[in-house]
Amino acid sequence: MRLIRLLKGELAREAAEWVEEGLISDAQAEGICRRYGADYHAINSRAQGYAVLVGLAYLFLGLALITVLGANWEEIPRALRMGGLVLLTVSTHLAAILRYVHGDRRAGIGLMLLGNLFYGASIILIAQIYHLGEHMPDGLFWWALGCLPFALITRNPWLCLQANLLALVWFLLEVFNGYLPGLFPLFFLSSAYVLWRGPQSALLMLVAVASAGLWVEYGLSWLWGDGASGLLFDIHPENLFVAAGLFLLLFAFSHWLSQRQDSKPRDYAALLSIWSLRFALLFMLVMSFARPWRALLEYDWQHQLGLWTVQLLLGAATLWLAYRAGRLLSVALLFAALLIVQIALIFDGNPDHAVAFQLVANFALLGTGIWLIVRGITNGISHYFFLGVTAILATAFLRYVDLIGDYLGGAALFTLFALLLMLAARFWRRVREGEGSL
Known part of the structure; x- marks a missing residue:
């Protein structure tokens, strides 16, 4: 369900x-x-459709005004340009506040979104007037920061999503320039507040979680990097295991949320659980090849202290949430498996053993697919069933494209897969027959 x-x-x-x-x-x-x-x-469905149409109308209205201003920008005197931009932004926000205070909240939110667009356009155009373009990402930061008070006061997910997306673009631009955006947590923490106190929004939740994960990963990458790579993420193998630990933390957090009484945290729990599971399967599909294992076995692991510190912190938080949710055993086994793989890679260091790691990953992927199919049928969760079938078919296709060893080795692997599936099917039939006899 x-x-x-x-x-x-x-x-x-x-x-x-x-x-x-x-x-x-x-x-x-x-x-x-x-x-x-x-x-x-069904009141909300009609209201949401109306709100979406009105929001799109406001968006195109703002784009039309910005286009008209841009086409005639050079012909307008500088003082008039400056005053017009300020007047347009302030008047739009005043109209939005009046509509919101007098009870027409949807129109007020729409005008706030429009006013935020005008505010951003004003920053860009005023910077152009006075030649203030020394560090372009700063303009996006002030744009996102200006949107944030309206989102926090109204606790509206759309206003918060606008601020978070602008902040995410600012974050990526700063990353391209080799900087660490230290104020980026302000935005996804604000999103967490709106998610907690405001209306439900799956999209805002996914954006906030992705923003937090990107900031943690880039912060560690920036800390571990030597600056030689220049732009973007200086990805280390340690980041891969931190990402796995973060998704395991999300998985435990989703089970903790599912124990809440309100429907909103349970909805968030379902979404987090689904995406954590999808990440796990995608990660296992990538690791079903020998090349990633070979690269990990060849790596020097220069940042073990930082990696183990982060993993222990993530593990403590994960196990505590799992204990509170009553899922300590399953989550502890998953975390132990992650640590065992991490230890094996660090202490082995022999690239010739990549195929052995690959075989273990393929059998783990197959076992996960079987477990998802059985769990989906047992609990009536169609998503688990189809996800398990997809995982098994994807594994078979990838192994056909990229054979492990020679053709005989690939045929032996397929035969072993078939035997495991037949055994799982027979076990499933015996379980069902036992339930029927009762």
Whole structure:
């Protein structure tokens, strides 16, 4: 029942049809929808459609005004340009505040989004007037920072998403210039506050989590780097294991959230769990080749102290959340497996053993696919079932394209895969027959 939380509009419509068919009462339909935070009377779906259309209209209105100003920019006197930009930005935000205070919150939010666009255009154009372009990313930072108070006061996800996306662009531009954006956490922490206190927003949650992960990874990369690579991330193999630890932390956090009483944290838990699982499968698919293992075995591991410190901190937080969620055993086994692989790579250091690591990764991937299929059938989670089937088929296709060893070795591996799947199927049939006899 996890994915049904992501389809609330569909649930409300289905509940209405059940009432019409006499399967449930109107009160029962309202109770079901209330259980998952859905609107039984389908009011929200129409309002959201209206809000999206109005928001797009405001967006194109802002683009039209900016285009007109840009086309006639050189003909307008400098003082008039400056005053017009300030007046346009201030008047739009004043109109937005008045509409918001007087109860028309959707129109107020739309005007705030438009005013933020005008604010950003004003920063860019005023910098052009007075030739203030020494460090271009600074303009984006002040643009994002100017959007943030409106998002925090209204606790609106769209305003916060606008500020976070602008901050993310600023972060990437600073990275391209080789700097560490120290104030970037201000934005994704603000997003976390809005997610906690404001309306539900899956998109804002994903952007905030991605922003936090990027900042942690780049901060470690910047700390471990020697500055010789110049731009962008100076990726180290240590970053790979930190990323795995971060997603394991998210997985434990999702189980902790799923224990909350409100529907909103449970919805976030379902989304985090799904994306953590997808990352794990993608990571295992990448590691099903020999080349990544060979590169890891050839690496010097110069930053072991930092890696182990970060992993221990992540592990402590992960295990604490898993303990609070009642999933300590499964999460502890996953964390132990991650540490075992990390230790084996650091202390082995022989690239000739890459194929052995590859074989273990392929069998782990196959086992994960089987577990997902069985879990999906047992608990009625279709996403797990199809994800498990996809993982097994992708493994078979990749092994056909990139054979392990020679053709006979590939055929032997496929045969072993088939035997494991047949054994899993027989075990599954025996379990089902045992349940039927009871």
